[in-house]
Amino acid sequence: MVRMLAGHGADIDKRGRIHESSPLDLASEEAVRLPCMRTLLDIGADVNARDKNGKTPLLHALASSDGLTVHNIENIRLLPQRGSDVHAATLDGETAVSSLVFLVKEALEGSVEDAAEIGRFCLRATWLLLAHGADTSCCLAPDGEEDGEPSLTLTSLEHFDRIFPLAVLLRQSGASFHCSHHRDSCWTGYRLVF
DSSP states (O other): OHHHHHHTTOOTTOOOSSSOOOHHHHHHTOGGGHHHHHHHHHTTOOTTOOOTTOOOHHHHHHHTOOSSSOOOHHHHHHHHHTTOOTTOOOTTOOOHHHHHHHHHHHHHHSOHHHHHHHHHHHHHHHHHHHTTTOOSSSOBOOTTOSOOBOOHHHHHHHTTTTSHHHHHHHHHTTOOSEETTTEEEEEEHHHHHO
8 A cells, every 4th residue: 555655656754734743653653564664664765754853763663662562673673774863862852762761660660560571672672772873871861961861771770670681781782881971970880889
């Protein structure tokens, strides 16, 4: 259907009037739309196009994933493979990594079973983002500001008892033991541990 519409002149990057989401944004939000997402990318949809808030299809895929009922891991895998910028940020500073920090915090507030399920999702998504150069050690302070949310690495170290596999993945992947933006002035794992 997508190929047919595009073949008849449909604009595959056209944005909706209300949320200004593109067909690729919408397809990225649900795992069942993976074939549609693939087709859109195959025929030239812009993998890094942004909606009115600056959200890319990758950020749409992560924002719609809750790790429990919505698992967009294949969408999250495909988008960086096709060139999605894992460092892209919305106008409010939301990034792929900040989406995972949010999910990890949600896991910490939930039941042990929910935390384990969300943790497994975050582990897979983190691995995929790391493979494309994501920085998990940088605090989530907006540009020009000193204070922000803790990094994914710091969050995993602070709560290693609940999300140990994620902390191990980050350390084994070479994640910095201090804020990669502010250096030791922001946080350091050595201060946390010792």
